Amino acid sequence: MVRQERAIRTRKAILEAAGAVFDEHGYxxxxxxxxxxxxxxxxxxxxxHFPSKESLAQAVLDEQLPFGAVPPHPCRLQEIIDITFxxxxxxxxxxxxxxxxxxxxxxxxPPGVDHTGPYRQxxxxxxxxxEQAREQGELLPxxxxxxxxxxxxxxxxxxxQMSRALTGRDDLGHRISVLWSHVLPSIAVPGLLLGLDSxxxxxxxxxxxxxxxxY
Numbered sequence: 743m744v745r746q747e748r749a750i751r752t753r754k755a756i757l758e759a760a761g762a763v764f765d766e767h768g769y770x771x772x773x774x775x776x777x778x779x780x781x782x783x784x785x786x787x788x789x790x791h792f793p794s795k796e797s798l799a800q801a802v803l804d805e806q807l808p809f810g811a812v813p814p815h816p817c818r819l820q821e822i823i824d825i826t827f828x829x830x831x832x833x834x835x836x837x838x839x840x841x842x843x844x845x846x847x848x849x850x851x852p853p854g855v856d857h858t859g860p861y862r863q864x865x866x867x868x869x870x871x872x873e874q875a876r877e878q879g880e881l882l883p884x885x886x887x888x889x890x891x892x893x894x895x896x897x898x899x900x901x902x903q904m905s906r907a908l909t910g911r912d913d914l915g916h917r918i919s920v921l922w923s924h925v926l927p928s929i930a931v932p933g934l935l936l937g938l939d940s941x942x943x944x945x946x947x948x949x950x951x952x953x954x955x956x957y
Contacts (some may be wrong), residue, residue: 753791756781757805760798761841769799770850796854799845806842806860807867809833812948813955818875819930822868823922823940824948826898830914831945833902847903864895885929897921915942 759781763772774795778785792798810829815821833839842860851857865888872887881887901921905914922940930938 749791752783752787756783756788756791756798757802758838761802761805761836761838764799764802764841764848765837765844768850769845769848769852769855774798796852799851799855802838802842803845803855803857803859805838806846807863809836809839809842810864813952817880817934817938818871818878819880819926819934820938822871822875822894823938824944825868826894826918826922827915827940827945828948828952829945830898830902830911830918831949833914834911843902847899861895861899865891868894880931880934881929882931890925890929894921894925915945918942919944 756777760772760777763776763780767776772795774785774788777798778788781788788798792801809832810825812821812824812828815824829839833843845851845855846857846860848857868891869888872881872885872891875881876885876887898918898921901917902911902914905911905917919940919942922938926935926938926940
Protein backbone atom coordinates (compact mmCIF):
# COMPACT_ATOMS: atom_id res chain seq x y z
CA MET A 743 0.00 0.00 0.00
CA VAL A 744 2.81 2.41 0.87
CA ARG A 745 4.56 1.67 -2.42
CA GLN A 746 1.32 2.22 -4.32
CA GLU A 747 0.72 5.58 -2.66
CA ARG A 748 4.32 6.60 -3.41
CA ALA A 749 3.85 5.60 -7.04
CA ILE A 750 0.67 7.69 -7.26
CA ARG A 751 2.45 10.71 -5.80
CA THR A 752 5.39 10.26 -8.15
CA ARG A 753 3.13 10.00 -11.18
CA LYS A 754 1.28 13.15 -10.13
CA ALA A 755 4.54 15.04 -9.61
CA ILE A 756 5.76 14.00 -13.06
CA LEU A 757 2.51 15.03 -14.73
CA GLU A 758 2.47 18.43 -13.02
CA ALA A 759 6.10 19.04 -13.94
CA ALA A 760 5.48 17.92 -17.52
CA GLY A 761 2.46 20.19 -17.75
CA ALA A 762 4.53 23.18 -16.67
CA VAL A 763 7.34 22.40 -19.11
CA PHE A 764 5.03 21.69 -22.05
CA ASP A 765 3.21 24.93 -21.34
CA GLU A 766 6.42 26.94 -21.25
CA HIS A 767 8.23 25.36 -24.20
CA GLY A 768 5.70 23.50 -26.35
CA TYR A 769 5.98 19.87 -27.37
CA UNK A 770 8.89 20.09 -29.79
CA UNK A 771 11.24 22.00 -27.47
CA UNK A 772 10.42 20.02 -24.32
CA UNK A 773 12.89 17.31 -23.34
CA UNK A 774 12.66 14.51 -20.82
CA UNK A 775 15.64 16.06 -19.03
CA UNK A 776 13.62 19.27 -18.46
CA UNK A 777 10.77 17.28 -16.94
CA UNK A 778 13.13 15.28 -14.73
CA UNK A 779 14.70 18.45 -13.41
CA UNK A 780 11.33 20.06 -12.70
CA UNK A 781 9.81 16.95 -11.12
CA UNK A 782 12.97 16.07 -9.15
CA UNK A 783 12.60 12.36 -9.89
CA UNK A 784 14.94 9.81 -11.41
CA UNK A 785 14.88 8.78 -15.04
CA UNK A 786 13.88 5.28 -13.95
CA UNK A 787 10.88 6.61 -12.02
CA UNK A 788 9.67 8.60 -15.01
CA UNK A 789 10.08 5.76 -17.49
CA UNK A 790 8.31 3.39 -15.10
CA HIS A 791 5.15 5.47 -15.59
CA PHE A 792 5.75 6.90 -19.06
CA PRO A 793 7.90 4.94 -21.55
CA SER A 794 8.28 7.88 -23.95
CA LYS A 795 7.84 11.61 -24.39
CA GLU A 796 4.78 10.86 -26.53
CA SER A 797 3.12 8.80 -23.80
CA LEU A 798 3.86 11.54 -21.27
CA ALA A 799 2.28 14.17 -23.50
CA GLN A 800 -0.76 11.97 -24.06
CA ALA A 801 -1.18 11.49 -20.31
CA VAL A 802 -1.08 15.26 -19.80
CA LEU A 803 -3.72 15.68 -22.51
CA ASP A 804 -5.92 13.01 -20.97
CA GLU A 805 -6.07 14.87 -17.64
CA GLN A 806 -7.99 17.84 -19.04
CA LEU A 807 -11.69 17.06 -18.61
CA PRO A 808 -11.76 16.61 -14.80
CA PHE A 809 -10.70 20.24 -14.38
CA GLY A 810 -14.11 21.32 -15.64
CA ALA A 811 -16.03 19.41 -12.99
CA VAL A 812 -18.70 21.47 -11.22
CA PRO A 813 -21.56 20.66 -8.85
CA PRO A 814 -24.79 19.60 -10.62
CA HIS A 815 -27.25 22.44 -11.27
CA PRO A 816 -31.01 22.10 -11.92
CA CYS A 817 -30.56 24.35 -14.93
CA ARG A 818 -28.34 22.47 -17.34
CA LEU A 819 -27.46 25.59 -19.28
CA GLN A 820 -26.17 27.21 -16.08
CA GLU A 821 -24.11 24.09 -15.43
CA ILE A 822 -22.53 24.39 -18.89
CA ILE A 823 -21.77 28.05 -18.17
CA ASP A 824 -20.21 27.07 -14.85
CA ILE A 825 -17.96 24.50 -16.52
CA THR A 826 -16.46 27.14 -18.79
CA PHE A 827 -15.84 29.57 -15.94
CA UNK A 828 -14.40 26.97 -13.57
CA UNK A 829 -12.15 25.60 -16.29
CA UNK A 830 -11.00 29.13 -17.07
CA UNK A 831 -10.35 29.90 -13.40
CA UNK A 832 -8.34 26.73 -12.90
CA UNK A 833 -6.38 27.53 -16.03
CA UNK A 834 -4.91 30.56 -14.27
CA UNK A 835 -2.73 28.63 -11.84
CA UNK A 836 -2.78 24.90 -12.55
CA UNK A 837 0.37 23.86 -14.40
CA UNK A 838 -0.98 20.47 -15.46
CA UNK A 839 -4.08 22.03 -17.00
CA UNK A 840 -2.00 24.76 -18.65
CA UNK A 841 0.23 22.14 -20.23
CA UNK A 842 -2.75 20.10 -21.39
CA UNK A 843 -4.29 23.13 -23.07
CA UNK A 844 -0.96 24.07 -24.69
CA UNK A 845 -0.66 20.56 -26.13
CA UNK A 846 -4.24 20.67 -27.40
CA UNK A 847 -3.46 23.66 -29.62
CA UNK A 848 0.14 22.62 -30.39
CA UNK A 849 0.27 21.48 -34.01
CA UNK A 850 3.84 20.24 -33.58
CA UNK A 851 2.75 17.18 -31.61
CA PRO A 852 3.57 13.98 -33.53
CA PRO A 853 0.92 11.62 -34.96
CA GLY A 854 1.27 9.38 -31.90
CA VAL A 855 -0.10 12.14 -29.67
CA ASP A 856 -3.84 12.67 -30.10
CA HIS A 857 -4.20 16.40 -29.44
CA THR A 858 -7.68 16.29 -30.98
CA GLY A 859 -8.98 14.22 -28.07
CA PRO A 860 -9.92 17.09 -25.74
CA TYR A 861 -11.91 18.82 -28.49
CA ARG A 862 -13.93 15.67 -29.13
CA GLN A 863 -14.32 14.78 -25.46
CA UNK A 864 -15.49 18.25 -24.48
CA UNK A 865 -17.90 18.33 -27.41
CA UNK A 866 -19.40 14.94 -26.53
CA UNK A 867 -19.84 15.89 -22.87
CA UNK A 868 -21.39 19.28 -23.57
CA UNK A 869 -23.65 18.00 -26.37
CA UNK A 870 -25.20 15.56 -23.91
CA UNK A 871 -25.76 18.38 -21.43
CA UNK A 872 -27.11 20.68 -24.14
CA GLU A 873 -29.59 18.01 -25.21
CA GLN A 874 -30.73 17.72 -21.60
CA ALA A 875 -31.16 21.50 -21.51
CA ARG A 876 -33.34 21.24 -24.61
CA GLU A 877 -35.45 18.51 -23.01
CA GLN A 878 -35.96 20.78 -19.99
CA GLY A 879 -37.22 23.58 -22.21
CA GLU A 880 -34.21 25.83 -21.69
CA LEU A 881 -33.28 26.29 -25.36
CA LEU A 882 -34.89 28.02 -28.30
CA PRO A 883 -36.37 25.55 -30.81
CA UNK A 884 -33.87 26.60 -33.48
CA UNK A 885 -30.83 25.49 -31.45
CA UNK A 886 -28.85 22.54 -32.78
CA UNK A 887 -26.88 21.23 -29.77
CA UNK A 888 -23.77 19.92 -31.54
CA UNK A 889 -23.34 23.01 -33.72
CA UNK A 890 -23.72 25.24 -30.68
CA UNK A 891 -21.32 23.20 -28.57
CA UNK A 892 -18.64 23.06 -31.25
CA UNK A 893 -18.92 26.83 -31.61
CA UNK A 894 -18.44 27.21 -27.85
CA UNK A 895 -15.49 24.81 -27.68
CA UNK A 896 -13.76 26.47 -30.63
CA UNK A 897 -14.44 29.97 -29.33
CA UNK A 898 -13.16 29.09 -25.86
CA UNK A 899 -9.95 27.66 -27.33
CA UNK A 900 -9.41 30.87 -29.24
CA UNK A 901 -10.17 33.37 -26.49
CA UNK A 902 -8.00 31.59 -23.94
CA GLN A 903 -5.09 31.77 -26.39
CA MET A 904 -5.74 35.45 -27.03
CA SER A 905 -6.07 36.10 -23.30
CA ARG A 906 -2.79 34.33 -22.61
CA ALA A 907 -0.98 36.30 -25.31
CA LEU A 908 -2.31 39.69 -24.22
CA THR A 909 -2.63 39.48 -20.43
CA GLY A 910 -1.29 36.14 -19.25
CA ARG A 911 -4.94 35.09 -18.97
CA ASP A 912 -5.67 37.73 -16.32
CA ASP A 913 -8.73 38.84 -18.30
CA LEU A 914 -9.97 35.35 -19.18
CA GLY A 915 -13.00 35.58 -16.88
CA HIS A 916 -14.05 38.79 -18.61
CA ARG A 917 -13.60 37.26 -22.04
CA ILE A 918 -15.67 34.20 -21.12
CA SER A 919 -18.39 36.52 -19.81
CA VAL A 920 -18.39 38.46 -23.08
CA LEU A 921 -18.62 35.20 -25.04
CA TRP A 922 -21.70 34.14 -23.11
CA SER A 923 -23.29 37.58 -23.37
CA HIS A 924 -23.30 37.11 -27.15
CA VAL A 925 -24.23 33.42 -27.21
CA LEU A 926 -26.96 33.18 -24.59
CA PRO A 927 -29.56 35.45 -26.25
CA SER A 928 -29.34 33.28 -29.37
CA ILE A 929 -29.83 29.94 -27.61
CA ALA A 930 -31.70 30.41 -24.31
CA VAL A 931 -35.45 30.96 -23.98
CA PRO A 932 -36.12 34.60 -23.01
CA GLY A 933 -37.60 33.73 -19.62
CA LEU A 934 -34.34 32.07 -18.57
CA LEU A 935 -31.91 34.83 -19.51
CA LEU A 936 -32.24 37.02 -16.41
CA GLY A 937 -31.63 34.08 -14.10
CA LEU A 938 -28.43 32.88 -15.75
CA ASP A 939 -25.19 33.94 -14.08
CA SER A 940 -22.33 34.63 -16.48
CA UNK A 941 -20.51 37.37 -14.59
CA UNK A 942 -16.70 37.41 -14.91
CA UNK A 943 -16.13 36.16 -11.35
CA UNK A 944 -18.50 33.19 -11.71
CA UNK A 945 -15.63 30.68 -11.73
CA UNK A 946 -14.18 31.93 -8.44
CA UNK A 947 -17.58 31.85 -6.76
CA UNK A 948 -18.38 28.32 -7.94
CA UNK A 949 -14.96 27.06 -6.83
CA UNK A 950 -15.42 28.68 -3.42
CA UNK A 951 -18.75 26.89 -3.07
CA UNK A 952 -17.09 23.62 -4.14
CA UNK A 953 -14.45 23.98 -1.41
CA UNK A 954 -17.10 24.64 1.24
CA UNK A 955 -19.26 21.69 0.19
CA UNK A 956 -16.36 19.27 -0.38
CA TYR A 957 -17.75 18.35 -3.81
